Structures are given as structure tokens and as C-alpha cells.
Amino acid sequence: MSPDVLNVALVGYGLAGRVFHAPLVAATxxxxxxxxxxSRTAEIAADHPQARVCAQVAEVLEDQAVDLVVVATPNDSHAPIARTALQAGKHVVVDKPFALHLDEARAVAEAARQAGKVLSVFHNRRWDADFLTLRALLDAGALGEVAELHSHFDRFRPQVPDxxxxxxxxxxxxxxxxxPHLADQALQLFGPPLAVTADLGMQRHGATAVDYFHVQLRYPRLRVLLHGGSLVPGHGLRFAVHGSAGSWIKHGLDPQEDALRAGLRPGHGGWGRDPRPGSLLRVGADGSVAEDAAAPALPGNWPAYYAGVRDAILHGGLPPVTAESALLAMALIEAAQRSDAGRREVAFEYSG
Known part of the structure; x- marks a missing residue:
């Protein structure tokens, strides 16, 4: 490992590898x-001509020049590849979800502990513009005591893609x-819930995998609703947050994914600035509600993730997303699946 530069091996060049990981790594x-x-040799050569293209994972695990392995493969191979890479002495970033099951994720975390290597999960939407803005509003007490948070990630994709x-x-x-994105964000804001109630469904004609979810996280007073659908033509709502001092309503998604898809890179003018900032409604002393024109609108900052991974490897300390926090998100994913299977509320129990 060079004292100044870490060599990164990316495993997988589908959507996650091509659009998210490769550009962010290259820009850090x-x-x-x-x-x-x-196997996408020509595409990689055009996009990243300096990178070596390998046919097998073993080639990068055996390469002493490789410091960090990024796993951006289909979900069922995340944990096996990550564990093998850690055992080969590499630092590892795993795309979300961490693994298929909590026990599998725990085994990866244990492999990292035994190897003494950095392990992080790519929960990049902690650095979305809207989430950073919402977190700042909550930290400042701008909404008072929050009673409801509605977090949506809807789409209109009536045809089932192959x-x-x-x-x-x-x-x-x-x-x-x-x-995993919505679960992780909720846990970052409010910590573990008391209980989970989930409805996971298949709504599209010909669907064979879940294409709809509605998950309620119950806290002592607060209720958090996580929602995703594939048959939502009016899919603009992202957040609706209501508290004793006001509401914050946000439409539209963070712009960083679209920017990367369009070939833009971090550092481009206006990077991460959301063209549709949220609306902050404040409750006045007389009980009236009015929009605050001076509400904050922070830019998104996905590049902060890989900068944090770099610093954790080179200088020590925790990575930007720890294995422990990613395990908590996996526990929530599993709790929702148990709730849906039993058609009941389940207590959220997690012991680390």
C-alpha cells in the first residue's frame, strides 16, 4: 500500500459498479x-482505461497491490465475496444490502474483526441532500417533537423488467x-424502534419478486412509515415529517444519481444541490402555520463516503458507515420480513 494512494478493486460492473462506485472511487x-x-471488458476500457480488467475475483485477491475491494455484485454474493476478501487481507466495502441474512452479515463482520481490516457498507443515502437537510432541521429542533415521518421511494414501472x-x-x-436505504436513514435519525409492522407485496402483473412495501416502525410516540411502490405515477413525495413545531415536506429525489448517470462527476459546478428543496412549515405562537422562506437546503455529498473510507484505512478510526450500524439495518430488514410472513406486529430485538 502506497502511503498516499490506495489501490481499489471493484467487483462487478453492473448498475451499482458502473454508475455509483467506479465514478466515486475515481473522483476521490x-x-x-x-x-x-x-466480463464487460470493452465498456470498462472506455470508461476507465487505466484499470485492469479481471475475469475472476481470485485475481484481485491474490494481487498484493490491491488494498481495498468493493463488492458491487448481485445481492446473494455480497457476503461470500466480502468474507473471502477480508480473509485475503483486503479492506472491504460492500454495496447494500450488507447480506441476505443477519447471521450472514455477522459472519462478515467477524471476519473483518479477525483480519483487523476496515469493513463498511455503502449506505450512501446518508449523504443525500434531503436527508442531510432533514437531519439538520431535527438537530436544530425546528420541527419540535416529531410525531410522524413518512419516507417514500416510489416509482412508476408497470412492466416487470427482465x-x-x-x-x-x-x-x-x-x-x-x-x-435498506430507508431503514438505515430511519435508524440514523431515531435509533431502533420498539416494533415493526410490514406489508410486502407483488402488485404488478407477472411480478415474481416484491415490488411494494409499507413498513411501520413504532416508537413510544413517534411513528415512522417507510414506503416503496412500483405503480405510483405521481411518485414525487420523498419525505413528509410532522412535529409539534412544524412540518417539512420534500418532493423529488436527491440529484446525485441522475448526475452520475449523465456522466457528471463530483466537483462539477453545483454538485449535490437539489433543484427541489423541501418546504418548512412552522407553527406560530397563535397556532397558525406558515412557510419559512429561509429554510435550509444543504447539498448532497456522496463523495464524503469514500473519503471517509480512505481516511479510516490510512489514518485509523471508524469508517463512515460501520459494520455495527449496517447490522442494525439488516436486523430491521429481517424484522419486516417476519412481520409480513406472520401478518402481525413483531417486537424489534437486536443484541448486536
Whole structure:
């Protein structure tokens, strides 16, 4: 390992690897995209001509020049590849979801502990513009005591695409795809709930994997609703948060994914600035409600994730997303599945 630059091997060059990980790694000072494990040789050569293309994971695990392995493969292979990479002495970033099951994720975390290597899960939406803004509002007490949070990630995709995410199988479906983002954000804001009630469904004609979820997290007073659907033409709502001092309503998604898909890179003018900032409604002394024109609107900052991973490897300390926090999100994913299977509320119990 160079004292200044970490060599990164990316495993997988599908949507996650191509759109999210490779551009963010390449844009992070102190990281070099050294190798990519994929069959998409021509595409990688065009996008990242400096990177070596490998056919097998073993090639990068045996390469002493590789410091960090990023796992961006289909969900059912996240844990096996991550565990093997850690055992080979590599630091590891795993795309979400951490694993298929909590016990599997725990085994990966234990492998990291035994190897003495950094392990982090790519919960990048902690650095969405809207989430950063919401967190700042809550920290400042702008909403008072929060009673409800509605977190939506809806789409209008009436046709079932022919891809692994939408076919029956381990780790497929919308709850595994988008659920980890919403679950992790809720846990970051409010910590573990008392109980979980979930409805996971298949609504589209021909669906064989979950394409709808509605999950309630019950706290002593607060209720958090996590929702994702595939048949939502008016899919603009992202957050609706209501408290004793006001409400915050946000429409539209964080712009960073669209920017990366369009070929823009961090550092481009206006990076992370949301064209549709939320509306803050405050309760006045007389009980009236009015919009606050001076409400904050923070920019998104996905690059902070890989900068944090770099610093944890080079200088010590915790990565930006710890294995422990990712295990908590996995426990919530599983609790929702148990609730749906039993058609009942389940207590949320997690012992680490």
C-alpha cells in the first residue's frame, strides 16, 4: 500500500459498479481504481482505461497491490465475496444490502474483526441532500417533537423488467433494493424502534419478486412509515415529517444519481444541490402555520463516503458507515420480513 494512494478493486460492473462506485472511487483523492472484475471488458476500457480488467475475483485477491475491494455484485454474493476478501487481507466495502441474512452479515463482520481490516457498507443515502437537510432541521429542533415521518421511494414501472432484481430469488425485490436505504436513514435519525409492522407485496402483473412495501416502525410516540411502490405515477413525495413545531415536506429525489448517470462527476459546478428543496412549515405562537422562506437546503455529498473510507484505512478510526450500524439495518430488514410472513406486529430485538 502506497502511503498516499490506495489501490481499489471493484467487483462487478453492473448498475451499482458502473454508475455509483467506479465514478466515486475515481473522483476521490487518495484512491485509484486499479482493477475491475467483470466480463464487460470493452465498456470498462472506455470508461476507465487505466484499470485492469479481471475475469475472476481470485485475481484481485491474490494481487498484493490491491488494498481495498468493493463488492458491487448481485445481492446473494455480497457476503461470500466480502468474507473471502477480508480473509485475503483486503479492506472491504460492500454495496447494500450488507447480506441476505443477519447471521450472514455477522459472519462478515467477524471476519473483518479477525483480519483487523476496515469493513463498511455503502449506505450512501446518508449523504443525500434531503436527508442531510432533514437531519439538520431535527438537530436544530425546528420541527419540535416529531410525531410522524413518512419516507417514500416510489416509482412508476408497470412492466416487470427482465433482471435479477425483479426475478424471484434470494435478495431480489424492492425491499432488498430500496428498503435498506430507508431503514438505515430511519435508524440514523431515531435509533431502533420498539416494533415493526410490514406489508410486502407483488402488485404488478407477472411480478415474481416484491415490488411494494409499507413498513411501520413504532416508537413510544413517534411513528415512522417507510414506503416503496412500483405503480405510483405521481411518485414525487420523498419525505413528509410532522412535529409539534412544524412540518417539512420534500418532493423529488436527491440529484446525485441522475448526475452520475449523465456522466457528471463530483466537483462539477453545483454538485449535490437539489433543484427541489423541501418546504418548512412552522407553527406560530397563535397556532397558525406558515412557510419559512429561509429554510435550509444543504447539498448532497456522496463523495464524503469514500473519503471517509480512505481516511479510516490510512489514518485509523471508524469508517463512515460501520459494520455495527449496517447490522442494525439488516436486523430491521429481517424484522419486516417476519412481520409480513406472520401478518402481525413483531417486537424489534437486536443484541448486536
Amino acid at each position: 483523492p487518495g484512491l485509484r481504481l486499479h482493477s475491475v472484475v467483470s 433482471r435479477w432484481r425483479d426475478r424471484a430469488g434470494p435478495g431480489a425485490g424492492l425491499w432488498y433494493d430500496l428498503g
